[in-house]
Amino acid sequence: MEISARNFDQEVLQADKPVLVDFWGSWCIPCKQMEPTLRKLEDSGFDLEVFQVNVNRNPRLRARYHILGVPTFILFQAGQERGRVVGSQSPDQLIGFIEDHLD
Numbered sequence: 317m318e319i320s321a322r323n324f325d326q327e328v329l330q331a332d333k334p335v336l337v338d339f340w341g342s343w344c345i346p347c348k349q350m351e352p353t354l355r356k357l358e359d360s361g362f363d364l365e366v367f368q369v370n371v372n373r374n375p376r377l378r379a380r381y382h383i384l385g386v387p388t389f390i391l392f393q394a395g396q397e398r399g400r401v402v403g404s405q406s407p408d409q410l411i412g413f414i415e416d417h418l419d
Contacts, residue, residue: 319367321377327367329395334364334418339378339388341371346404347387353407360407362414391417 319327319337328335338354340347358366371378371386381390381397390400391414399417401410 317367319369321374324369324374324377327365328392331365331392331395334362334391334393334398334414336364336366336414337390337392338366338368339371339381339383339386339390340368341386343372344386350387350404353405353410356407357410357414360411362411364414389413393418 328337336357338347338350340350354366354368369377371383377383381388385402387404388400388402389405389410391398399413401413405413
């Protein structure tokens with residue numbers, strides 16, 4: 317699900333469960349290649365939300381979170397950034413990243 321600066325704080329920072337945010341660009345081939353991985357992640361049984369932020373449409377969020385490359389994945393829990401990883405990830409890499417950064 318795509319979110320914007322308008323609903324980011326409510327959907328991500330005020331969420332009652334962990335949230336993985338994919339900062340991506342519509343022109344970015346690795347970003348598009350991540351779509352099946354994100355779908356697998358949603359079906360993996362993790363109790364977390366997955367959102368996407370288009371950096372072209374949301375320059376303030378891109379600046380706020382210092383997004384220098386896409387895709388960038390940021391994991392939030394209890395309103396705080398728990399970790400980030402930049403670049404294309406395999407399903408196992410992304411799951412490992414999440415497991416390493418959650419309580």
